[in-house]
Amino acid sequence: xxxxxxxxxxxxxxxxxxxxxxxxxxxxxxxxxxxxxxxxxxxxxxxxxxxxxxxxxxxxxxxxxxxxxxxxxxxxxxxxxxxxxxxxxxxxxxxxxxxxxxxxxxxxxxxxxxxxxxxxxxxxxxxxxxxxxxxxxxxxxxxxxxxxxxxxxxxxxxxxxxxxxxxxxxxxxxxxxxxxxxxxxxxxxxxxxxxxxxxxxxxxxxxxxxxxxxxxxxxxxxxxxxxxxxxxxxxxxxxxxxxxxxxxxxxxxxxxxxxxxxxxxxxxxxxxxxxxxxxxxxxxxxxxxxxxxxxxxxxxxx
Amino acid sequence: xxxxxxxxxxxxxxxxxxxxxxxxxxxxxxxxxxxxxxxxxxxxxxxxxxxxxxxxxxxxxxxxxxxxxxxxxxxxxxxxxxxxxxxxxxxxxxxxxxxxxxxxxxxxxxxxxxxxxxxxxxxxxxxxxxxxxxxxxxxxxxxxxxxxxxxxxxxxxxxxxxxxxxxxxxxxxxxxxxxxxxxxxxxxxxxxxxxxxxxxxxxxxxxxxxxxxxxxxxxxxxxxxxxxxxxxxxxxxxxxxxxxxxxxxxxxxxxxxxxxxxxxxxxxxxxx
Ligand SMILES: Nc1ncnc2c1ncn2[C@@H]1O[C@H](COP(=O)(O)OP(=O)(O)O)[C@@H](O)[C@H]1O
Ligand SMILES: [Mg+2]
Numbered sequence: 277x278x279x280x281x282x283x284x285x286x287x288x289x290x291x292x293x294x295x296x297x298x299x300x301x302x303x304x305x306x307x308x309x310x311x312x313x314x315x316x317x318x319x320x321x322x323x324x325x326x327x328x329x330x331x332x333x334x335x336x337x338x339x340x341x342x343x344x345x346x347x348x349x350x351x352x353x354x355x356x357x358x359x360x361x362x363x364x365x366x367x368x369x370x371x372x373x374x375x376x377x378x379x380x381x382x383x384x385x386x387x388x389x390x391x392x393x394x395x396x397x398x399x400x401x402x403x404x405x406x407x408x409x410x411x412x413x414x415x416x417x418x419x420x421x422x423x424x425x426x427x428x429x430x431x432x433x434x435x436x437x438x439x440x441x442x443x444x445x446x447x448x449x450x451x452x453x454x455x456x457x458x459x460x461x462x463x464x465x466x467x468x469x470x471x472x473x474x475x476x477x478x479x480x481x482x483x484x485x486x487x488x489x490x491x492x493x494x495x496x497x498x499x500x501x502x503x504x505x506x507x508x509x510x511x512x513x514x515x516x517x518x519x520x521x522x523x524x525x526x527x528x529x530x531x532x533x534x535x536x537x538x539x540x541x542x543x544x545x546x547x548x549x550x551x552x553x554x555x556x557x558x559x560x561x562x563x564x565x566x567x568x569x570x571x572x573x574x575x576x577x578x
Numbered sequence: 579x580x581x582x583x584x585x586x587x588x589x590x591x592x593x594x595x596x597x598x599x600x601x602x603x604x605x606x607x608x609x610x611x612x613x614x615x616x617x618x619x620x621x622x623x624x625x626x627x628x629x630x631x632x633x634x635x636x637x638x639x640x641x642x643x644x645x646x647x648x649x650x651x652x653x654x655x656x657x658x659x660x661x662x663x664x665x666x667x668x669x670x671x672x673x674x675x676x677x678x679x680x681x682x683x684x685x686x687x688x689x690x691x692x693x694x695x696x697x698x699x700x701x702x703x704x705x706x707x708x709x710x711x712x713x714x715x716x717x718x719x720x721x722x723x724x725x726x727x728x729x730x731x732x733x734x735x736x737x738x739x740x741x742x743x744x745x746x747x748x749x750x751x752x753x754x755x756x757x758x759x760x761x762x763x764x765x766x767x768x769x770x771x772x773x774x775x776x777x778x779x780x781x782x783x784x785x786x787x788x789x790x791x792x793x794x795x796x797x798x799x800x801x802x803x804x805x806x807x808x809x810x811x812x813x814x815x816x817x818x819x820x821x822x823x824x825x826x827x828x829x830x831x832x833x834x835x836x837x838x839x840x841x842x843x844x845x846x847x848x849x850x
Contacts (some may be wrong), residue, residue, distance in 0.1 A: 325681040326674055327849040342681040346580040353678055359671035361598055368597035376590035376679045378580035416675065420580070 277302060277455055278323060278424060282332035285318050285479075292318040294479040295332070300457045302423065305450045307470030308459040311565050315479035316459040317355065320428050324353055336424055348377040352417030353426040357409035357433070362402025366393055366412050369401055370419060379420050387415040392441075406433025414442070424455040431465050443469045463561035477565045490564075497553045498533045501525035503546035511539055525549060587680050587689040595693050600666065601659055605697065608655035608753070609705045615648035616709030620717045627721035627732075636723035641735035642745050642814055645713025646706060649749040649812065650805075653756045656702070657777040660694050660760025664841075665770040673850050687842040690761055698757040703750035710737075710746045741814045741823075748811040748823055755827075755834045756804065762837025765845050781805050804830060 278300040285293040293315040300306045310316050321327040323334045325341035336344070336351050344350050360369050370384045388394050391411040396404070401412060410433055417425055427446070431439050446469055450456045460466045466473065467487070474484045483490060501524055502508050509526060512519055517530030528536060533552050540547045580586075595601050623644060627634050667673040680686050714734050723730045735742050760777055767773040781804060788799045797819050800806055810816060810826035821829065 321674070321849075324674075324678045326677060328847075344681070346582050347681055348679050349580055351678075355674060355678075356671055359674050361594070361666065361670050361672050363598045363600060364594070365597070368593065372590045372593045372597070373675070373679050375593055376587050376676075377582050378586040 277337060278426075278457060279335050279338075280319070280323070280332070281334075283319065283322060283329055283334055284331045285315075285322060285327060286330045292479050293322070296476065296479065296481055297332075298474050298481060298484055300424075300455055300474075301472075302455040303450055303453050304471040305446050305456045305458060305469055307463075307466035307473045308457055308476075309463060309466060309473055309561060310459075310461065310476040310482075312461050314461075314476050314565075316461075316476065317428055318479075319476075320353065320355060320426055320457075320459065323426065324351070324355070346377045346379070346420065348373065348379060348420030348422065350420070350422050351424045351426065352420060352422040353428075354410070354413035354417045354430055355426075355428045357406060357413040360401050360409075360412070363400055365398050366401055366404070366415075367397040369412070370416060373416055373419055377420055383419060383421075387419050390418065391415040407435060407438050410434055410438070410442075414445070418449075422454075424457075425449055426457045426459075428459045429461070430458060431460065439465075463558045467558065475561065475564055482564050490561075496529075496532075498528045498531065498536055499525050499549065499551050499553055500528060500533075500536050500540075500547065501549035502540055503548070507543065508536075508540055508545050511543060512536070515539075527553070582680055582682070582685070584685055584688060587685045588692050590680075591689040591693040592697075595663065595697060598666075600662060604655055604659040604662065605701055608652045608659065608698070609701055611655055612648035612652035612702065612705035612753070613709045613712065615651050616645050616713040617716065619647045620644050620713035624716070624718045627718045633724040634721045635725055636721055636730045636732060637725065639721070639732050640814070641714055641717055641733060642710070642739075642742055643812065644717065645710045645735065646745060646749045646812055647713075648709050649702075649706065649753055649808065652702065652705065652753045653781065653808070654778070656698055656753045656757035657760040657763075658774055659698060660757040661764040661773040661777060662770060663690060663694055664761055664764030665768060665773050668768045668850075669770055677850055683846045684842060687765065687838065687845060691758060691838055694757050694761055695754060699750065699754040702753040703747065706746050706750040710735075735814075739814075744823060745812045745814060748827060751827060752808045752811050752830065755830045756808075758834040759804070759837050762834065762839075762841040765841025766837065802829065804833065 280296055280298050283293055283296040284291070296319060308316055318327060322329050323336065323341065341347065341351070366388065367384060370387065371381055374381050374384055388397050391414050393408065393411055393415060396408065401409065404412065410430055414430065417427065430442055434442060446456050446458055458466065458469065472484070472486050473490060475482045499522065505526055509519060512528060512531065515531065517528055520527045533550050537547060537550055667676055677683065677686060717734055718732060719734065720729055720731050722728070737743050737746070760773070763777055764773045767776060785803055785805060788796050788803070791799060801819055801821065806820060807826040807830045810820040811823050816822055
C-alpha cells in the first residue's frame with residue numbers, strides 16, 4: 277500500500293506537485309494519469325525517497341522509503357529504463373542490485389527469464405533497444421519479489437506484442453495481491469490495464485475512481501429522435517440544455533435521458549429513440565485534464 | 579530475510595567496479611603509468627651519466643625518488659577513477675536505480691569509498707613496489723661526478739635503507755588518498771568534466787596561484803598543497819618548509835575525508 281498525504285514539491289518557481297493526497301491499494305492495477313509535465317514522475321521519485329518533498333509525506337507499507345530494511349523486497353520500481361550504466365551487461369546490472377539488498381543472486385536468471393531477456397543477458401545494456409531496456413527495468417523491479425510495484429510510462433518504446441505482454445503482466449501481478457501503480461499520459465494505454473485511476477493535472481489531484489465512477493464526472497450526451505424535433509428542441513433550449521442536430525435526431529447535453537423522456541411525455545411528443553451516449557474514458561480524461569489546465573490558466577492571469 | 583547493510587552495499591559496489599570496463603581500464607592505466615614512468619625515468623639516468631658534457635652531480639642522485647616518480651602520473655588516473663565511479667552514476671542516471679535500492683545515502687557513500695580504497699590501494703601499492711624494484715634495478719651504478727671530478731659509486735636505494743620502505747608505501751598511499759579525494763569531489767560536483775577539471779586544478783593550478791601571493795602566505799599555502807604533501811610523504815630527507823612524512827599523510831587523509839564528508843552531506847540533502 278502506498279499512501280500520499282498532502283504531498284507538495286516545488287522546484288524554484290515551478291510547483292511540480294501540489295497538495296496531492298491519495299492511496300494505492302493492493303490487488304489492483306492503479307493507473308496514474310496526467311498530461312506530460314503534470315507531476316507523475318516527480319510524485320514517484322518522492323515515493324522512492326529520491327526527491328525530498330517540500331511538504332507532506334509519502335509512505336510505503338506505512339514507512340518512509342528510507343527506513344525500509346531491504347527496499348527492493350518491498351518496492352520495485354521502473355522509473356527510467358535507460359537509467360543504467362550502458363557498459364554493464366544485463367546480468368551484471370541485476371546482480372549488483374541483488375547484492376545490494378542481500379537478495380539471492382540466483383534470482384537474476386529467474387527474472388531475466390520472466391521478462392524474456394535470457395538470450396541477451398550477457399549483452400551490454402547500452403546496446404539494448406528501448407523496448408528491451410523497459411523489460412530489463414521490469415526485471416529489476418520484480419527482482420526482490422516486492423509487494424508494491426511502480427512503473428513510470430512503461431509502455432514507451434514497446435512494440436504491440438510487448439504492450440500486450442506488460443498489460444497482462446501488470447494484471448497478473450495485481451491478481452497475486454500486489455499493489456501496482458502504473459503511470460501514463462495516455463488514457464488509451466491504461467483503459468484496458470487499470471482497475472482504478474488517479475488523474476492529476478498541473479500537480480493537483482483532479483479526480484480518482486474506477487472506470488464507472490469517472491464517467492459520472494463527464495458531461496454526458498443523450499441522443500433523442502421524436503415525432504416533433506423542433507418543438508422539443510424549443511422546450512429543451514428554454515431549460516438551458518444545449519443541443520446539436522445529428523441526422524434525424526438531436527444530441528442533448530444538460531438533461532438526462534429520464535429528463536428528456538419526461539419532458540416529451542408532458543408535451544405529448546412521440547419518442548422514437550432515446551439513448552445516452554456514454555463518453556469514453558479517453559474523452560473523460562481529455563475533458564477533465566483540459567478543465568484543469570483552463571482553471572490553472574485563470575489563476576495565473578489573476 | 580534480506581537486509582541492506584554496509585556489507586551488502588559494499589559487495590554490490592565491488593561488483594559494479596569489476597563489471598564496467600571504464601574503471602578497469604582506469605586501473606590498468608594507473609598501474610602502467612606508475613611502473614612505466616618509474617622505469618623510464620630510472621632508465622634515463624643511464625643516459626645522463628654517460629653524457630659527460632652535461633655534467634652530473636652525484637649528490638643530487640635520488641634513487642628512491644626516481645624509482646617512485648610514477649606516483650605523480652598515477653594520481654591523475656586515480657583521480658579519474660574516483661571521480662568517474664561517482665559521476666558516471668549521475669551521467670547515466672543510474673544513480674536513481676542505485677539510490678532506490680540503497681536509500682540510506684551514507685551507506686552508498688561509504689561503500690563507494692571502501693571499494694575505491696581497497697582496489698586502488700592494493701593496485702597502487704603493488705605498482706609502487708614493482709616500480710621501486712624495477713627502477714632501482716636499471717639505475718646506473720656509477721657516474722663521473724663534476725663536483726669531486728672523479729668517477730663515484732651511486733647510492734642505489736634498497737628497501738632496508740633509512741626511510742625507503744616508508745617512501746614506497748607512502749607513494750601508493752598518496753595515490754589512494756587522491757583517488758578518494760576524487761570520489762568526494764565527484765559527489766560534490768556530480769559532473770565528470772567539472773570534477774576532473776577541479777581535481778587537476780588542485781594539483782597544477784593552485785600551486786601557480788600560490789606564486790602570486792606574498793612570501794609568507796606562499797610558504798604557508800605551499801606547505802599544505804596536496805602535491806607538496808605527496809613530496810613530503812615520499813621524500814627520504816625532508817626539503818625545507820615541509821611536513822615530515824607522517825603528518826603530511828595525516829593531513830592529506832584529512833583532506834580526502836573532508837571532501838567525502840562534504841560529499842555525503844550534499845548527497846544526503848540534494849535530490850537525484
Ligand atoms: N529537477 C527538476 N527541476 C525543475 N523542474 C522540474 C524538475 N523535475 C520536474 N520538473 C518540472 O515539474 C513538472 C512536473 O514534471 P514531471 O513530474 O516530470 O511530470 P510528468 O512525469 O507527469 O510528465 C514539470 O513542469 C517539470 O518541468
Ligand atoms: Mg514523467
